[in-house]
Amino acid sequence: MNGQRIVALAWKEWREIIRDRLFFALAFVVPAMLMLLFGFGLTLDVENLPFAVVDYDKTAASRDYAYRFISSRYFAFQGYAADEHDVDALLADNQVRMVLVIPPRFDERLGRGEPAPVQVLIDGTFPERTQTSMGYVAAINSAVSLDNMAHALSRGRGIPLAEARQRVQPVKLEVRYLYNQSVKSIWSLAPKLIMLIMMLSPPFLTAVGVVREKESGSIFNIYSSTVSPGEFLLGKLAPYVAISIANAMFLWLLATWLFGSPFKGDPLFFAFATVLYVICTTGIGLVISMLVQTQVAAMIVASIVSIIPAVLYSGVLLPLPSLSPAASMLAHALPPMYYTNIVVGCFLKAVSWHALWVEVLVLAAYAVGLFGLGYLLFTKRPKA
């Protein structure tokens, strides 16, 4: 290992990157753009769900009941439909995602103190949205039911309404939302976006950067020089690691300032873990670049290899406990999940080394393993 050669190579690579202005600009613009885009656009809150009402009862009670949905911010009322046959086309054409059907004798049954059925038709195309909407429907229905029960009890027993309310609801549930007390998506999302974007961008940059030399043939200059494989890899990758660390810092600033995510953890610990993670993801790019010959292939492989685990198996969009066993194994075998734990821990939970040392260790092992693999795959005497 000759430090001077490494520096010279890194300098050469850096010059090459900054001379390609569009590439250089995009290397910084893309991560920031993704952060803004996902931060503002990727809300997981289900709101304004378009719905229609079919009211066969047409009484004050049924209208009151429908109004509970109409006035909710979770639903966006699209109008009354005459009967159930009309709603088929509305659901099929995505004009509404839910239809509330209030059957005849709704008012009459409730008036007699009997349970009244209603029908809810939900578009099941997007299962997660469907579940969330079903949760909203259940909440509204149980509120209405409790109200009705309390009124009935108050009338029947001649007790004040407040007391009746208490009696029909002997157990109350208080929910305490930990780590993110407002359950606002963006708070919990923005930190995880750092993980996501730092999984996408470094492998891509690195893979393309290395394969570019292969495809243009300039790598033969390296092959025929005295530079050793280790020196080449360190020098070549240093600028990409540096760019990615700068990007990660910028994303951290966006998360805390622009999106207002709280950062409760230890900044030093977080910086250390982030550098490790960036080295890991750069290493993924390195291994890819050793396996492919063309830049197109490098880009495809980098996108497929990094997007899927980052989006699906890291716990950002999808709950980890609900992964299938095979997917769960895959999630545990890849770095994004560990870094997600670190990010969430540092931002939202204020935990540090004592809770996260395993994660850090795994990332370190990953970094060493990937660079080792890249080193083994790199040979100065290619076949053919």
Added chain:
Amino acid sequence: MSHMTNGGLLSVAGLRRLRVMTQKELLQLFRDAALMVFFLYSFTGDIYMAASGVSMQLKNAAIATLDGDRSFASRELASRFQPPYFQPAGSVADARQAIRRLDDGDVMAVLDIPPRFQERLQRGEQVSVQLQVDTSNSVLGFLTSSYGAQIVGKYALEAAAQREGLGAAGGIAGPLVEADTRVWYNPNQNDAWFMGISELLTVVTLFSILLPAAAMVREKERGTIEQLMVTPLTSFQILFPKVVAMTLVILAGSAIALFGVLGPLFQLPMRGSLVSFFLITALYVFTTAGLGLLAATVARNLAQVGMLTVVILMPMLLLSGAWTPIEAMPPWMRGLAWISPLHYFLDAAYGILLKGVGMDLLWDSVLAMSVLGVVVFAAGMRRFSRQFG
């Protein structure tokens, strides 16, 4: 003379040139072995992973109980948190231990039942129980509290009915509103259908942008574009075969994904007309390839194409409505969704495959996609002719 050699679009020579150029593009594509391996993987293994591996629902969320009462009533309440939504994960002794287990991510929620729960319940007082929920994942946090509220609500109502004598033969009688919920198109909430189709559309989009753009820029980078320019080929005859070749390959990939993975392994219903599905897919690939070609006229080298692809691809995926409902986005973003071809393709693909809708409902999506395609393609052609014409 010059008219003949320039080969009008519909002349025999013109058609033959298109065919030969298409063959050339296919050959070039197939020779990149690593690329083809990953192409196949994307349409099979990758889609299989996405469809099988992921569930967007709350399943078996670990819940611990902090039972301060240890009575019949408290055990009864705690025992109602059961699969499929919850998975009992033992009990904790005190609040500090509860927080610790939540901190470690060991449990998703802790149910905190106060002392004298049963006694106060029997005396007719109102008792509060607490559910502490880890909402680091806000969707999951919401679902946990939602199911928790339903379970406790039901328990409370039954307790009230028993105490107040409202119960009629075991059940509860009263002016309750009972929802009979029916889920259409995907009654069992099979995540594989949603995830599988969504992943297929993502993969199709990635290849539709990247392959034609890369094929174009590679010619620029290597200088072979100059060779093509001195042939009698028009810019249309150079660009169009690239798109045709990639469209053919991507359609083949989609067919493999549908009939080789999603159909046999996940019982995807495919309720609508498959002919219209593939026609619309072809239209979509064409439209999106136009975006790629436009990017290729901006980029000088493949690395730039790659970055530009990300710049185009990510907003398209986000604005499609697959991850985030369009109606929940801020208004300016909702406006942008209307110019994302994937938004229309998504509607059409889910519509045909899951809902079984036909052209009578899809014509507006098809029209919008065609208009976008023509505009983008024309812009790409124009820039290309200016650069090399």
